[in-house]
Amino acid sequence: MKAFVYILxxxxxxxxxxxxxxxxxxxxxxxxxxGTYPGYTSRRRPVTLVWAEQFLRFDEAVAYERRLKGWSRAKKEALIRGDWEDLQRHAKRAAAKRRSDASPSF
Known part of the structure; x- marks a missing residue:
């Protein structure tokens, strides 16, 4: 069954x-x-759909949603713009930061 991930x-x-x-x-x-469901988003309406992607299976969509939620604002905005070069740049920057954070300091 097809499914969507979206960014508002x-x-x-x-x-x-x-x-x-x-x-x-x-x-x-x-x-x-x-504002059907009370919460953070319902108090910050109106909302605008800025990006959506279709998936063949719902579990794939949920996995991608979780992945996107961990992204920086800059990386999300590159995705929304469809700016693949900037998206890659932010991904490399995040990977380098993870490596440096994992390095032991003496």
Whole structure:
């Protein structure tokens, strides 16, 4: 069953990342817009869909959603713009930081 991962831009400029089964994407976006579920996003409406990607399976979409949630704001914005060079640059920077953080300091 197909599914989507999406990024919403909230009224305050922050991002919300979520996933939805394919046929329910429009309904899920409507729920966000209406503030159906109380919480952080419902207090920062309206929201705008800025990016979405379709997956063949829901479990793949959920795995990608979790991955995106760990990304920096700059990396998310490169994805939204479709700027693959900038996305790679941020990925390399994050990998280098992880390596330096793991290095023992004497």
């Amino acid at each position: 831009c909230r009224a305050d400029g922050s991002y919300d990342i979520g996933s939805a089964r394919g046929e329910l994407l429009d309904r899920r976006l409507g729920e966000h817009q209406a």
